[in-house]
Structures are given as structure tokens and as C-alpha cells.
Amino acid sequence: MSESRVYPVPASFSDAHINAARYREMYRQSIDDPAGFWGEQAEQFLSWDKPWDSVVNADLTIGKAEWFAGAKLNVSVNCIDRHLPARAGQTAFIWEGDNPADSKHITYAELHEAVCRLANVLRERGVKKGDRVCIYMPMIPEAAYAMLACARIGAIHSVVFGGFSPEALKDRILDSDCQTLITADEGLRGGKKVALKANADAALAACPNVHSCIVVQRTGGDVAWSEGRDLWYHEATAAAAGDCEPESMDAEDPLFILYTSGSTGKPKGVLHSTAGYLLQAAMTFKYTFDYREGEVYWCTADVGWVTGHTYIVYGPLANGAISLMFEGVPTYPDAGRCWEVIDKHQVATFYTAPTAIRALHAVGDEPVKRSSRASLRLLGSVGEPINPEAWEWYYRVVGDSRCPIVDTWWQTETGAQMITPLPGATDLKPGSASFPMFGVDLALLNEDGSEIEGAGAGYLVVKSSWPAQIRTVYGDHQRLIDTYFSTYPGYYFTGDGATRDEDGYYWITGRVDDVLNVSGHRMGTAEVESALVLHDKVAEAAVVGFPHDIKGQGIYCYVTLMDGEEPSDALKQELVKLCVQEIGPIAKPDVIQWAPGLPKTRSGKIMRRILRKIAENELGSLGDTSTLADPSVVDSLIENRAG
Numbered sequence: 095m096s097e098s099r100v101y102p103v104p105a106s107f108s109d110a111h112i113n114a115a116r117y118r119e120m121y122r123q124s125i126d127d128p129a130g131f132w133g134e135q136a137e138q139f140l141s142w143d144k145p146w147d148s149v150v151n152a153d154l155t156i157g158k159a160e161w162f163a164g165a166k167l168n169v170s171v172n173c174i175d176r177h178l179p180a181r182a183g184q185t186a187f188i189w190e191g192d193n194p195a196d197s198k199h200i201t202y203a204e205l206h207e208a209v210c211r212l213a214n215v216l217r218e219r220g221v222k223k224g225d226r227v228c229i230y231m232p233m234i235p236e237a238a239y240a241m242l243a244c245a246r247i248g249a250i251h252s253v254v255f256g257g258f259s260p261e262a263l264k265d266r267i268l269d270s271d272c273q274t275l276i277t278a279d280e281g282l283r284g285g286k287k288v289a290l291k292a293n294a295d296a297a298l299a300a301c302p303n304v305h306s307c308i309v310v311q312r313t314g315g316d317v318a319w320s321e322g323r324d325l326w327y328h329e330a331t332a333a334a335a336g337d338c339e340p341e342s343m344d345a346e347d348p349l350f351i352l353y354t355s356g357s358t359g360k361p362k363g364v365l366h367s368t369a370g371y372l373l374q375a376a377m378t379f380k381y382t383f384d385y386r387e388g389e390v391y392w393c394t395a396d397v398g399w400v401t402g403h404t405y406i407v408y409g410p411l412a413n414g415a416i417s418l419m420f421e422g423v424p425t426y427p428d429a430g431r432c433w434e435v436i437d438k439h440q441v442a443t444f445y446t447a448p449t450a451i452r453a454l455h456a457v458g459d460e461p462v463k464r465s466s467r468a469s470l471r472l473l474g475s476v477g478e479p480i481n482p483e484a485w486e487w488y489y490r491v492v493g494d495s496r497c498p499i500v501d502t503w504w505q506t507e508t509g510a511q512m513i514t515p516l517p518g519a520t521d522l523k524p525g526s527a528s529f530p531m532f533g534v535d536l537a538l539l540n541e542d543g544s545e546i547e548g549a550g551a552g553y554l555v556v557k558s559s560w561p562a563q564i565r566t567v568y569g570d571h572q573r574l575i576d577t578y579f580s581t582y583p584g585y586y587f588t589g590d591g592a593t594r595d596e597d598g599y600y601w602i603t604g605r606v607d608d609v610l611n612v613s614g615h616r617m618g619t620a621e622v623e624s625a626l627v628l629h630d631k632v633a634e635a636a637v638v639g640f641p642h643d644i645k646g647q648g649i650y651c652y653v654t655l656m657d658g659e660e661p662s663d664a665l666k667q668e669l670v671k672l673c674v675q676e677i678g679p680i681a682k683p684d685v686i687q688w689a690p691g692l693p694k695t696r697s698g699k700i701m702r703r704i705l706r707k708i709a710e711n712e713l714g715s716l717g718d719t720s721t722l723a724d725p726s727v728v729d730s731l732i733e734n735r736a737g
């Protein structure tokens with residue numbers, strides 16, 4: 095568990111916003127007096143149209159969280175308008191294109207105008223407060239404008255990652271009945287085009303309620319056009335006014351829906367509301383990254399994931415920061431790209447995922463050493479456990495043993511960072527996300543639901559409400575309660591396992607449910623299984639994760655064919671294609687093993703524990719197989735182990 099090395103707070107962070115004493119004091123207050131603590135933060139971090147009647151009213155036994163009831167505010171005003179008196183000419187976004195020759199700065203004044211114009215276009219198309227707008231975009235500034243334009247008029251955005259297939263896009267549009275889609279002709283990643291509008295057209299063929307499809311011209315490639323429904327972004331915004339009256343929103347009005355995978359069923363529409371989400375986004379951004387006025391901050395996530403929402407758009411802009419948005423991939427034109435971009439834009443903070451760190455580590459030190467990285471002050475990691483080897487490389491080579499690493503644990507459902515070191519306060523242990531953020535009341539539970547005191551390993555839960563807490567699963571509130579608040583009544587169940595060491599540091603060990611984390615992308619095994627069984631030659635499928643050097647976890651599929659069907663390589667290819675088609679390239683199976691039978695209990699339940707062990711090649715620890723209906727199935731699976 096615990097690494098022996100500890101990296102103390104460097105002298106360069108002695109004047110950080112939060113030092114160790116301040117962390118302890120603020121953390122204590124945040125737990126002892128949440129209303130007092132968050133009330134103060136709310137005054138400090140946000141601008142309100144109307145103050146709140148009460149700070150918090152929550153009950154985790156029923157999954158209820160209500161923050162700042164009675165208050166009013168607008169997210170786009172907090173992210174843009176209120177900065178204009180002091181920062182109209184300051185950069186809000188630096189956009190770095192896929193092609194290294196393409197980059198631009200967007201000032202807060204320009205951001206204001208772009209957001210207002212698009213907000214007016216949406217209003218003209220009849221979009222009102224509470225309507226859902228789907229955003230399916232490449233990493234271009236218009237993606238952020240679209241989110242903020244929705245926030246300005248009180249529409250609820252649902253961003254769908256641009257790497258998802260038409261099928262996945264369609265499901266998400268229908269689930270939340272989005273009637274407007276904002277997309278682009280094509281995306282550009284690593285020199286390759288992504289046919290977003292064509293994908294959107296395929297999805298919209300099954301979405302009759304979508305009345306407007308706003309298309310940004312990114313590449314100028316040919317696209318099909320549906321008269322009346324489709325409109326060019328550049329034409330519509332040019333004709334719209336550059337000012338737009340913001341909608342004053344209730345603190346608890348929804349801000350966005352973001353779909354994420356669970357262990358069962360279709361992806362869930364995680365719903366976040368206005369004030370609590372923005373407050374925690376703003377506060378964590380400033381303190382975790384020790385953000386200083388005028389610094390350039392770069393988060394490499396895609397806006398299609400929660401990290402992009404909270405730490406490319408809302409957190410940075412609420413602080414009037416300079417946020418770098420990158421269209422491309424870390425390995426294009428070569429593996430030195432990130433380090434070049436850091437030098438080019440004088441980036442102070444670099445926040446990325448372990449999978450990217452491992453991939454760049456694998457290429458060696460040379461591409462890093464080509465750059466100076468003298469502007470770097472802080473490094474960050476998010477999305478999956480970071481193995482100590484990757485951590486050490488990131489620290490020594492990328493950060494020149496000068497920059498602390500904040501390993502931030504959180505989830506789509508938590509909205510903002512929950513466990514993280516603070517660079518001026520926390521001595522670092524490689525691989526540990528360390529301590530809870532302000533206002534985050536954690537516990538580790540035993541299987542029976544009792545709390546573990548002191549050091550130990552168990553299920554990670556949260557004991558009391560936090561402002562950016564998930565409010566509901568869109569359209570299915572019962573699913574919220576069943577998924578997060580029923581396993582251990584009175585607690586929010588994260589789905590993660592963790593250990594806590596003698597010094598109180600948390601070490602996240604990964605999911606304890608049937609959710610995979612593939613290159614930092616969350617995916618339910620059930621989603622991949624549903625795709626596989628769509629094939630008419632497949633009778634049954636069981637999917638598990640296995641350790642993968644770069645991706646963290648790979649996708650291992652056991653497939654049982656219909657009676658009389660013959661396994662073949664061609665069939666394997668068809669199955670791989672089917673997963674990509676149904677979900678997207680991120681769901682491409684790494685291994686398919688033909689399984690004449692699956693290990694099942696006598697009541698017919700698949701014993702995934704055994705399948706995981708076989709996939710991991712941990713054949714010595716299969717555990718008890720005597721309760722299986724047919725124990726010989728296991729021998730046959732081991733004999734024919736793939737990969």
C-alpha cells in the first residue's frame with residue numbers, strides 16, 4: 095500500500111493560498127459548521143442576484159441535497175460578465191488547435207459577445223429556461239460558448255463526448271428529450287477528421303423532436319443539410335445581437351446533465367444544479383491548483399467529460415482565470431506536443447490523466463527534454479489511480495522534481511474534486527490522493543456497513559452532503575436512490591474501494607462494481623455486453639476488466655456463440671466493430687475469448703469474480719468454485735485463455 099517516499103511541500107509554495115495549518119483549520123470548520131463555512135465561501139466566490147434563505151438542507155437517506163435555497167444567480171454572469179470591469183481585455187481561453195500552427199486567444203470581452211450571440215440564437219429558435227440542449231462538439235471554443243449560452247438563458251446542456259457513436263448520441267438525446275443540437279461539420283484530432291455532422295444526422299434520423307441543429311464550420315468539409323432544421327453557427331450568430339439579458343436562476347435550477355456509466359442498464363443522466371456546483375467548482379479550482387492571477391492553466395480533458403466541464407470551463411472562468419483548451423491529442427504530431435505547448439503558452443499548471451502520463455512515459459524522456467517547461471509550477475492527475483512509477487516519472491522528468499502533483503479523486507456525480515493534496519499544505523505520497531477537500535466528510539465501510547476507524551481498507555463513502563452533489567438521475571429519481579443511497583443507508587456510496595494509512599492518507603484502489611475505467615473513460619461492463627449480444631450469432635457475453643499497461647484497464651470479453659455457430663477471426667472482427675458502432679472507439683474490446691460456457695451459480699448468476707481472475711491471469715486465486723453449476727467450465731476457460 096504505502097510508498098515509503100514522502101515529498102514535502104516545496105519552498106516555492108510557502109506563500110500558497112492554503113498552507114497546512116490553514117487546511118486543518120478550514121477543514122475542521124467545514125465539517126463542524128457546514129452552513130457557516132459554505133456561506134462564507136459563497137460570498138467570497140460568487141456573485142448573487144438574491145441571497146439565500148438557508149445554506150443547506152440535505153438528507154442522504156433519501157439522496158436529497160438542497161443548497162442556497164431561495165438564492166438567485168446566473169452561471170454565465172459569474173463566469174463572464176462580472177469579470178468585465180477588470181478583465182475585459184484579459185484572455186479567458188487560449189485555444190491550441192490540432193495543427194501546431196493554429197492557436198488563438200479569446201478575451202473575456204470576446205467570450206461575452208460570443209456567448210450572448212449564441213444565447214440569442216437559441217432564444218430565437220424557441221429554446222427556453224429548462225429546455226435541454228445537446229452539445230456534440232470537437233474541442234473548439236464554440237463548445238464552451240455553447241455551454242455558457244445555455245447557462246445564460248437557463249437551458250440545461252447535455253454535452254455528449256465527440257468520440258461517441260451515432261447510436262450512443264441518439265440514446266442520450268432521446269433520454270433527456272433534447273430538442274436542439276449544437277455540433278460541428280467535422281472534428282480534427284491527431285490530423286484525422288471526425289464526421290460529427292454525419293454522425294449527428296444518423297442520430298437525428300431517430301430523434302423527431304429535434305427542431306434545430308446548429309452547425310459550427312470547423313473544417314469546411316461537405317455535410318448533408320436538412321433545410322429548416324439545420325443552421326450554420328457563423329451565419330446565425332452574425333445576425334444575432336451581441337448582448338443578451340441573462341436569466342436569473344434559482345440556486346437549485348438544473349445547470350447540466352452529463353451521462354455516465356453505471357454497473358447496470360443504460361448510462362445515467364447525472365444532473366447538476368446551479369449554485370452548489372458552481373461554488374465547489376470555483377473553490378476547488380482556486381485552492382487545489384493554488385491558482386494565481388494571470389497564470390495559464392491547462393487541463394487536457396475533453397469537454398465531453400465532467401473534468402472538462404468543471405476544470406476547463408466553469409471552475410477556471412468563475413475565477414477569471416486563463417484556461418487553455420487543446421483540440422488535439424498528446425502524441426500528434428509527436429510525443430513532444432504537450433511539452434511544446436507548455437513552452438509556447440507558458441503554462442503554469444498542467445492537469446492530465448494517468449493514461450496519458452503512462453503513454454508519454456513509454457516513449458521515453460527525450461521528447462520531454464527537448465522542452466524547457468520552466469513556466470510549470472504544478473502538475474495534476476485525474477480519472478484513475480496513478481501508479482507510483484508513472485507518478486515518479488511525471489514528478490522527476492516532466493516537473494523536474496520541482497512541481498508538486500495534485501492527484502485529485504472525484505466523479506461525475508460529485509461534480510468537483512473531493513480528495514486531493516493541496517500543493518502548499520500536503521506532503522505528497524506517490525499514488526495517494528491524500529486528504530479530503532473542504533466540506534467532504536468521508537468514511538470507509540466494512541462489507542456490513544460499519545465504519546472503519548483509523549488505518550484500513552473498505553468501501554469509500556461520503557457521510558454528508560456537499561454542494562456539487564448529484565441532484566438526480568435525469569428522469570429516474572429512484573435510480574439515484576438505488577444506485578448511490580441504498581447500499582449503505584445514510585451514506586453516498588462512491589462505488590470505489592480505498593485504503594487509509596496510518597497518517598490518514600487515502601489511496602483509491604478502484605471500482606468495486608462492474609464499471610471499467612479504460613484510459614480514464616468510465617464504461618459499464620453491461621454496456622459492452624449489450625453491444626455484443628446484438629450480434630445474431632452471439633448467445634451470451636460477459637465482460638470484465640484486466641490490467642493494461644497504458645489504458646489502466648483493458649476490456650476482456652467472454653463470448654458464447656449460438657448452438658452450431660463456429661468461432662472465427664472474421665467473427666471477432668465483426669464483434670469489435672459492433673462495440674465501436676454501438677458505443678464508440680473507446681469501447682473497442684482488447685481481448686475476445688470464445689467461451690462455450692460461462693461459470694454460473696446454480697441459480698444462473700455469472701460468477702464474474704472467476705472471469706476477472708482468468709482475465710488477469712491470476713489462476714492461483716480463483717477462490718471457491720464448488721458452488722458452480724458446472725465447475726468444469728472453468729478448466730475449459732483457463733485452457734483456452736486468450737491474450
Ligand code: PRX
Nearest residue numbers: 476477478479501502503504505506602616
Ligand atoms: O474510480 C474512480 C476513478 O474514476 C471514477 C469516476 O469516473 P468519472 O465519473 O468518469 O470521473 C472521472 C473524472 C473525475 C471514480 O469512481 N477516479 C477518478 N479520479 C481518480 C480515480 N481513481 C483514483 N484516483 C483518482 N485520482
